[in-house]
Amino acid sequence: MLKSLFRHTVLAVAFAAASSSAYAAEEVYKLKLAETWGPNFPIFGDSVKNMVKMAEEMSNGRLQIRVDSSNKHKAPFGVFDMVKTGQYDLGHSASYYYKGKVPNTLYFTTMPFGMTAMEQHAWFQYGGGQELMDEVYAPHNLMAFPGGNTGVQMGGWFKKEINSVDDLQNLKMRIPGFAGEVLAKLGATPVNIPAGELYTSLERNTIDALEWVGPSLDLRMGFHKIAPYYYMGWHEPATELMFIANTKKMEALPADLQAILKVAMRKAAYDMYVHSYAESAKNWEIMKSEFPDVQVKTFPAEVITAIKKANDEILLEKAAEDEQAAKIIKSQQDYLKLVRVWTDISEYGYLESVAE
Amino acid sequence: MLKSLFRHTVLAVAFAAASSSAYAAEEVYKLKLAETWGPNFPIFGDSVKNMVKMAEEMSNGRLQIRVDSSNKHKAPFGVFDMVKTGQYDLGHSASYYYKGKVPNTLYFTTMPFGMTAMEQHAWFQYGGGQELMDEVYAPHNLMAFPGGNTGVQMGGWFKKEINSVDDLQNLKMRIPGFAGEVLAKLGATPVNIPAGELYTSLERNTIDALEWVGPSLDLRMGFHKIAPYYYMGWHEPATELMFIANTKKMEALPADLQAILKVAMRKAAYDMYVHSYAESAKNWEIMKSEFPDVQVKTFPAEVITAIKKANDEILLEKAAEDEQAAKIIKSQQDYLKLVRVWTDISEYGYLESVAE
Structure with missing residues (x-):
């Protein structure tokens, strides 16, 4: 035609x-x-x-x-x-x-x-x-x-609990991007692995932990069968x-x-x-009802503080090394400062006021 | 051509x-x-x-x-x-x-x-x-x-502070939709007025208060010149x-x-x-620096509780009166219950963890 x-x-x-x-x-x-x-x-x-x-x-x-x-x-x-x-x-x-x-x-x-x-x-x-x-x-x-x-991603699936910064030492984890560099600074070994090889890598202990996305995609990957701890996210908010x-x-x-x-x-x-x-909302409900053994965890404050410190140091290093990187980082940090005030008054303030 | x-x-x-x-x-x-x-x-x-x-x-x-x-x-x-x-x-x-x-x-x-x-x-x-x-x-x-x-809307501009439910009695306010019905139940008089007539209505005391949108649009309307109190929102989260x-x-x-x-x-x-x-983020910053006299307020807990109670009662009335309304209200309430769990773990949880 x-x-x-x-x-x-x-x-x-x-x-x-x-x-x-x-x-x-x-x-x-x-x-x-x-x-x-x-x-x-x-x-x-x-x-x-x-x-x-x-x-x-x-x-x-x-x-x-x-x-x-x-x-x-x-x-x-x-x-x-x-x-x-x-x-x-x-x-x-x-x-x-x-x-x-x-x-x-x-x-x-x-x-x-x-x-x-x-x-x-x-x-x-x-x-x-x-x-x-x-x-x-x-x-x-x-x-x-x-x-x-994807929205805020979950912090990942871990075979062992993370109770201190020491637990990050030599932790082999699939975590790409900047977050991987941050964890490396704290002694972990970040790797990137294509989606199709993630399950086998975790099952055979080639890696100790992985983050993929969140309930929208993680459940059908089956990670909950081989790693009991599911941590909340810090590393990929958007x-x-x-x-x-x-x-x-x-x-x-x-x-x-x-x-x-x-x-x-x-x-x-x-x-x-x-x-x-x-999908995240739907799968979260499925996870809570069908796999009640999954343990949802937050990283201890000590760990979050150390990660944030490493994060800020690497940003400074990158800005010092490269003019374009410095410009991008400054643009993002300035905008975050401006826009977060509004988020706190609007979305966050609203959610806080109606929280039960 | x-x-x-x-x-x-x-x-x-x-x-x-x-x-x-x-x-x-x-x-x-x-x-x-x-x-x-x-x-x-x-x-x-x-x-x-x-x-x-x-x-x-x-x-x-x-x-x-x-x-x-x-x-x-x-x-x-x-x-x-x-x-x-x-x-x-x-x-x-x-x-x-x-x-x-x-x-x-x-x-x-x-x-x-x-x-x-x-x-x-x-x-x-x-x-x-x-x-x-x-x-x-x-x-x-x-x-x-x-x-x-528009995102979460602000609760509106008020000529007088709202300290109790009594302060809502006979309050003439531009507030359309369901929120207007809720305030009416508490003794206020809600009206809807086209955008072009809002400023004059507030200036001439035809109305005592109004909500329009939020900093993205309110500032250029000039409401801050004639009403000192700017309340955070409950009535139009999206x-x-x-x-x-x-x-x-x-x-x-x-x-x-x-x-x-x-x-x-x-x-x-x-x-x-x-x-x-x-625009909200940008205008909020402008408002805070150029109009420092604007008083940003939250409604007292007593008022929010009364509003929420009136809200729930009206929803029940509407559901009882009309089959289609009942179906829509149920669909929204069921979905809110499902999805808010995810919002709390993702956006809200993240914002809470990085709040300073």
Whole structure:
């Protein structure tokens, strides 16, 4: 049907000497997207499917996006490079996975003791966050966009209780991003492992602990069967995934399809936060009723204080080493100071006043 | 340019005997939207402009939406009717403004002591909220959608302090929706007044108090010049505006334009929450530094307890009187119970752990 329309339009162009935009108006653009996640991965993968569906419907089929999951492209943490080189047009991943390659990608997912999701959205759109992310990604021929928020993540699943800072010594834990560096400073050994290998790694004691997301995704991973302690979070208050696009490929699209793609990505990202919230609430209830043996814990104040201190020291080190990092850290800290006052009066104040 | 493309397509259809969809593909659809707000109204009006711009860009100009503000159509609270009858194709307003006309519209903006914005989004998309709103609006040939959240609203500006329930007696206050009914039960006289008349009404003592939104919008209204007390909120934890569409007009659009319009409305709604959040944070800081005489107050516990009791009683009355109301109230209360547990562990727990 689309091909037939396309041929008719070509005839129209020949016959009526119309501009090339009439031609482009019915051309089908086939794009390829690489996602970090495995096939049919819940919530994260759903947000990609949501985006693709919206883009296809809004473009009347002129945008067709093939999604390759990690089982296909075999490079869950290679999404940055594959989109940069143009092997893929689009990607769905998390910025902080690429800190080993481009250190300042670290700041655009979530920061320990940092902003909540709405605070971070406000920073991103009205506090200079998007511009800073553009600065980091543009030299790599990449455009980066929000990709969906998980909300506050849980602190992770532990085989042993954490009662003191000593218990962090030599603790081998899957924990990516800045939080991993913070724990390393306190003697732990942070590693990053693709989702598909997490359960086996924990089961075989290759790692002693892991954080993944929270009840929205953790329950179906089965971690509660092999690690009894589930800690509340400090390290990822607002994990925002990202969509990335190859800049040249994006700019080669007609303006209306660029607009459709950008709006579809942004709306899918917003939708994912709502989806995460709903799944978290539902799964928390399931966990409490079906797995009553899970022990929900908070880290002792001594541990939180030590972690916060290590966190602040590393931020100072990073700011001293790199001008761009210093600028990003300052922007985030200034905005957090401004916006948290409002959060405390509004959301937090309200929740406090109605708490029973 | 668009007209010229359109003519070329008509020629193409004639020449190549294409289906009517090639014709429709370039037709321009001109829609009219009535907004409750005055011209260039900040944040609320911005969200409408944002939606219109996205729809036009994504449709390559095939969707053109004229926005009429209240100075034009003269019926700020007539948006429901004007869209229902087809005088306008689309509207931007708040559902609870129409409770006098269709009582169960009351439940789709925000409820006192109810859900926060993210909780309400989760209820709407995953807890049956959208389906219930459809049930209320469909008999009026209307489709209703989220229209942008203000976040937690402030409790309002008062000329006199509220120290006891007695101080609510005969208090004439602009406060719409369910909250107005709650205060009426305690002896106050709630009224609704269009935004443009609020300042004069308060200045001339036509009313003794008013709630509008919060620092994002209140400061430029100047209320702080004529009422010294600014109370924290209990009554509107998550005010969601709404876009409405005339169902027949919506369904007459080609499928791709329907998709574009729906996605543009939803994204504009999400964007407005972020915009509100950023403006609230910024304006709160301005207020604290430029107007240090504003006294920020919380209602005494005695008053909150009385309000909550009145609130619960009215909910019971409404549920007893109307089957649909009972179903909506039950759905909201059940979902709040489920989701608040998660909010307390995630956002609230995190904010509590990092509070200084």
